Amino acid sequence: MPICFEVPPEILNQTQMARMLAEQVMRSISRYYDEHEHERPWEYINVIWPFIQQIEAANLKRSLRRNGAEEEEPKEKKRSTTHVRMIHMIEALSWGDAGIYLCTPSSALGGAAIQAVGTPEQKERFLTRFTRGKPKWGAMAMTEPQAGSDTSAIQTTARLDPQTNEWVLNGTKIFCTNGRLAGCESDGLIVVWATLDKSLGRAGMRPFVVEAGTPGMHIIHQEKKMGIRASDTATIRFENCRIPYDNILGSPELVRPDEHEEKGFKGAMKTFDASRPYVAASAVGIARAAFEFTRDTLAAQGITIPECAPLHKLSAVQRDLLQMEMDLKAAWLLTVRSAALLDAGESNTLEASMAKVKAGKVVTSITQKCVELLGPLGYSQELLVEKWMRDAKINDIYEGTGQINTLIVARRILGYTRSELK
Amino acid sequence: MYSFDLTDEQKMLTDAVNRYATRQLRAVYRDAEESGALPDDVIQTGWELGLLPALIPEAFGGFGEHSVLNGALIAEELGYGDVAAALHLLSPNLVAIPILLCGTKQQKQTYLPQFCTETFPKATAAFLEASITFDPYDLNTSARLVRNEYVLWGQKTMVINADEAETLLVYAREGQSGNTQAFLVPAKDPRVHINRRDRWMGFHALRTFTVELEGVTIPAENKLGGKAGIDLKQILTCSRIAVAGLGVGLAKAAFEYARDYAKERVAFGEPIAHRQAIAFMLAEMAIEIDATRLLVWEAAWKFDQGKPAVHDAYLAALYAADMALKVTDGAVQVLGGHGYIRDHPVELWLRNGRGLVTLVGSVIV
Numbered sequence: 024m025p026i027c028f029e030v031p032p033e034i035l036n037q038t039q040m041a042r043m044l045a046e047q048v049m050r051s052i053s054r055y056y057d058e059h060e061h062e063r064p065w066e067y068i069n070v071i072w073p074f075i076q077q078i079e080a081a082n083l084k085r086s087l088r089r090n091g092a093e094e095e096e097p098k099e100k101k102r103s104t105t106h107v108r109m110i111h112m113i114e115a116l117s118w119g120d121a122g123i124y125l126c127t128p129s130s131a132l133g134g135a136a137i138q139a140v141g142t143p144e145q146k147e148r149f150l151t152r153f154t155r156g157k158p159k160w161g162a163m164a165m166t167e168p169q170a171g172s173d174t175s176a177i178q179t180t181a182r183l184d185p186q187t188n189e190w191v192l193n194g195t196k197i198f199c200t201n202g203r204l205a206g207c208e209s210d211g212l213i214v215v216w217a218t219l220d221k222s223l224g225r226a227g228m229r230p231f232v233v234e235a236g237t238p239g240m241h242i243i244h245q246e247k248k249m250g251i252r253a254s255d256t257a258t259i260r261f262e263n264c265r266i267p268y269d270n271i272l273g274s275p276e277l278v279r280p281d282e283h284e285e286k287g288f289k290g291a292m293k294t295f296d297a298s299r300p301y302v303a304a305s306a307v308g309i310a311r312a313a314f315e316f317t318r319d320t321l322a323a324q325g326i327t328i329p330e331c332a333p334l335h336k337l338s339a340v341q342r343d344l345l346q347m348e349m350d351l352k353a354a355w356l357l358t359v360r361s362a363a364l365l366d367a368g369e370s371n372t373l374e375a376s377m378a379k380v381k382a383g384k385v386v387t388s389i390t391q392k393c394v395e396l397l398g399p400l401g402y403s404q405e406l407l408v409e410k411w412m413r414d415a416k417i418n419d420i421y422e423g424t425g426q427i428n429t430l431i432v433a434r435r436i437l438g439y440t441r442s443e444l445k
Numbered sequence: 446m447y448s449f450d451l452t453d454e455q456k457m458l459t460d461a462v463n464r465y466a467t468r469q470l471r472a473v474y475r476d477a478e479e480s481g482a483l484p485d486d487v488i489q490t491g492w493e494l495g496l497l498p499a500l501i502p503e504a505f506g507g508f509g510e511h512s513v514l515n516g517a518l519i520a521e522e523l524g525y526g527d528v529a530a531a532l533h534l535l536s537p538n539l540v541a542i543p544i545l546l547c548g549t550k551q552q553k554q555t556y557l558p559q560f561c562t563e564t565f566p567k568a569t570a571a572f573l574e575a576s577i578t579f580d581p582y583d584l585n586t587s588a589r590l591v592r593n594e595y596v597l598w599g600q601k602t603m604v605i606n607a608d609e610a611e612t613l614l615v616y617a618r619e620g621q622s623g624n625t626q627a628f629l630v631p632a633k634d635p636r637v638h639i640n641r642r643d644r645w646m647g648f649h650a651l652r653t654f655t656v657e658l659e660g661v662t663i664p665a666e667n668k669l670g671g672k673a674g675i676d677l678k679q680i681l682t683c684s685r686i687a688v689a690g691l692g693v694g695l696a697k698a699a700f701e702y703a704r705d706y707a708k709e710r711v712a713f714g715e716p717i718a719h720r721q722a723i724a725f726m727l728a729e730m731a732i733e734i735d736a737t738r739l740l741v742w743e744a745a746w747k748f749d750q751g752k753p754a755v756h757d758a759y760l761a762a763l764y765a766a767d768m769a770l771k772v773t774d775g776a777v778q779v780l781g782g783h784g785y786i787r788d789h790p791v792e793l794w795l796r797n798g799r800g801l802v803t804l805v806g807s808v809i810v
Contacts, residue, residue, distance in 0.1 A: 025455070025516060026450035028743045031446050107447060331759045333580045349764045350742070352757075355738035357732070362448040376698075377732045430721070433728035437708060437718050444724050445544065 045119025466526025516810020
């Protein structure tokens with residue numbers, strides 16, 4: 024297909040609905056859930072759940088079809104629009120409220136890991152629940168108190184009990200988004216990263232599916248955060264938590280790193296190819312909210328940007344507005360590209376990190392600038408701009424900090440390994 | 446649906462221009478910068494690529510149609526080779542494209558075939574004025590209608606190849622309306638004074654001049670677009686996309702040079718690219734170049750689709766000029782002291798990079 028920037032009508036329609044939801048439901052409860060941390064925004068959850076069930080069902084069907092692809096040769100297949108669709112939804116919802124958007128009931132990152140490396144049996148067993156019944160959540164537990172960006176340092180262990188043929192998990196996970204919703208407030212599940220052999224580093228790591236309510240899994244803490252307060256960020260302790268043998272994702276066989284480096288680890292990295300564009304899209308949504316509000320508020324005061332004005336005719340505030348608008352566009356286009364590549368079945372690891380770096384940086388600078396430009400109004404909790412600035416910051420941190428993603432970009436463009444560029 | 450793939454034709458086009466840029470322009474750009482002129486044969490070879498006739502319809506002697514997206518792709522490749530050469534090579538566009546966009550049928554028939562010849566057309570535009578308050582919509586150069594003739598007064602700068610030009614497209618404030626209009630002026634008219642050659646921080650290989658119009662009188666039908674005149678917004682949109690495309694190409698050149706240098710240059714026992722301080726600068730450059738290219742493509746695509754593209758192109762050009770400056774500056778920085786020495790190209794690219802912001806109106810695709 025030649026170069027094209029057209030958004031397909033069906034995605035536009037869906038985005039339009041998301042925008043209505045954002046404006047009518049999310050914005051009206053935005054401040055309440057910022058002030059009532061750890062309460063659940065059911066107004067939003069109940070409205071979005073029917074849509075999510077449809078999306079989950081379609082994703083599951085497609086994923087299973089991929090598994091069976093060897094048998095039934097696919098006919099000239101239409102290009103997928105899954106990820107481009109998702110980033111439009113996420114951008115629109117995050118414009119409404121990023122914290123509430125994060126409470127969207129769905130298989131989320133847990134689902135992505137299962138989709139990426141699960142067997143057909145596992146996909147059906149774990150993901151069918153997201154297509155029916157009450158709202159449910161999936162989560163991914165990776166980060167530990169001593170292992171953030173350096174995921175190879177995780178200490179949570181998985182040991183096979185040969186007697187019962189069960190995996191036994193021990194360790195503590197922190198910063199698990201929707202951990203409490205997935206682990207004990209719904210019939211959800213958590214994908215937990217644990218090591219089978221610490222001496223193997225990344226090659227020894229595997230994801231395991233732990234279903235809600237499994238004995239030995241304790242949700243022991245919910246974080247109090249600077250922003251995205253509506254979002255559930257949990258600490259989970261595993262104490263001899265026993266799960267069935269078939270809950271391991273990927274091969275239980277361990278490969279020496281020098282033979283075939285980091286096979287198990289690749290599953291996690293694959294989920295980042297989708298989750299980073301999603302975070303970037305969320306960042307762009309927040310940035311657009313702040314930009315539009317600031318632009319409109321200034322316009323009401325008579326401060327507008329004359330069309331195509333030469334620079335000497337622009338005030339500092341007008342130039343700030345232009346800068347924000349350019350940055351926003353740049354971040355969004357990088358995000359779109361990373362999602363479109365994924366839909367086309369092409370590798371997007373570099374592009375996803377590029378989008379994440381840019382969007383994380385841009386949402387931070389735009390929201391901070393908006394607070395400044397609006398003066399006391401910007402800083403006031405009577406408006407949402409200060410909240411957007413607090414919500415924004417996480418986007419430059421989770422799913423790989425700006426620095427980690429810059430490192431990924433740097434290694435890719437230089438053709439360097441981890442040991443060459445630390 | 447979103448797509449970022451070039452068509453086969455576009456690939457052939459960019460490959461051809463890239464070959465020319467890397468083999469021909471990169472072979473001569475430094476000597477040309479030092480001597481102040483580009484070799485005629487290199488320009489002739491560039492002209493023989495047929496880039497301009499490819500934008501002109503068959504009815505007017507060309508073999509294609511106007512596509513700003515293709516123009517942006519060309520600008521990137523030429524900018525990758527050398528911005529000064531790109532400006533030289535694209536200077537006939539400064540007359541041909543506005544005629545294509547806004548000319549009357551008569552003007553198209555008269556002038557466009559002159560841009561489909563085998564030799565480099567002797568036509569250029571006089572747009573910029575040497576004023577810090579320069580505004581395309583508020584020019585100092587004036588054109589007053591006296592009976593059936595326009596009389597032009599004013600001073601222009603950065604008129605590319607003015608000394609060799611036979612036709613000048615002069616932008617001026619039209620007396621009655623105050624609007625900016627464009628006028629086809631015979632460059633050899635005795636009241637057109639090609640004054641001193643301009644001296645800029647960069648683009649030394651490019652020969653540009655300050656031109657004075659001392660009451661030049663031309664027939665009324667030389668006003669571009671007839672009674673309706675020109676659509677300056679459209680012209681500037683195509684120009685901004687060209688500037689932004691050049692910026693992407695220039696930045697890509699600087700980025701690649703700095704990247705390759707950083708991988709070879711050893712300090713403290715290993716290549717300097719092994720350090721995040723250097724590697725992160727390079728990563729930042731790569732991200733910004735890609736982002737800018739997407740901004741350019743989007744604006745160009747919108748223009749070609751007949752969608753509003755004025756603001757997009759404005760933002761793309763602003764962003765690109767800023768990006769190109771930052772990237773070329775970063776490239777000098779990565780090379781350290783060596784970057785400051787004229788043996789390496791990066792100092793030249795930084796000087797050119799700063800110039801992009803003033804190029805709106807001086808290049809068009």
